Amino acid sequence: MSLTKWSLDPTHSEVSFKVKHLMISTVTGQFKKFSLEGETETDDFNTSKKIQFSADIDSIDTNNEQRDAHLKSADFFNAPQHPKIVFSGIKYEGAEDGKLYGDLTIAGITRPVTLNVEFGGIVVDPYGQTKAGFTVTGKISRKEFGITYGAVTETGGVLLGDEIKVNAEIQLVKQAAAQEEMAA
Numbered sequence: 001m002s003l004t005k006w007s008l009d010p011t012h013s014e015v016s017f018k019v020k021h022l023m024i025s026t027v028t029g030q031f032k033k034f035s036l037e038g039e040t041e042t043d044d045f046n047t048s049k050k051i052q053f054s055a056d057i058d059s060i061d062t063n064n065e066q067r068d069a070h071l072k073s074a075d076f077f078n079a080p081q082h083p084k085i086v087f088s089g090i091k092y093e094g095a096e097d098g099k100l101y102g103d104l105t106i107a108g109i110t111r112p113v114t115l116n117v118e119f120g121g122i123v124v125d126p127y128g129q130t131k132a133g134f135t136v137t138g139k140i141s142r143k144e145f146g147i148t149y150g151a152v153t154e155t156g157g158v159l160l161g162d163e164i165k166v167n168a169e170i171q172l173v174k175q176a177a178a179q180e181e182m183a184a
Contacts, residue, residue: 051089
């Protein structure tokens with residue numbers, strides 16, 4: 001049986017994160033450059049054989065150039081040494097509300113994570129391309145990945161929270177060769 005290959009539709013996808021600042025407000029950021037490739041046995045994503053995601057640290061955007069530069073530094077992601085965040089999916093299970101299990105690597109440290117997946121469905125667009133949509137959410141501890149920067153305010157308060165909320169709106173496109181094989 002040949003595998004169905006899927007790739008990211010970047011114009012209909014986004015990856016963002018949120019973190020508490022001073023523990024009273026939330027700062028949001030996103031990655032402007034990222035990729036995702038997948039392989040399934042059929043159009044059923046429960047048959048996933050490969051889910052590989054990466055985000056370029058240099059594309060981080062929090063709407064503040066000085067903060068973005070600090071996030072790329074050794075205090076956080078250390079972009080010169082670790083230019084990408086990588087997620088390797090191990091297993092996807094569920095239908096509309098599923099779980100994605102895999103290994104997340106940030107700043108050279110790999111940890112297992114479980115992400116929540118809302119499957120939006122599969123459709124054929126007006127150009128004949130088969131597309132699949134997902135909303136992926138989860139929470140990670142930045143300290144588990146060695147990102148321990150933690151300035152303290154004058155009153156002893158925490159400048160930056162440990163919990164990072166991640167959200168990805170993902171649209172995948174079935175590769176043309178795979179679409180032709182499935183039609184045959």
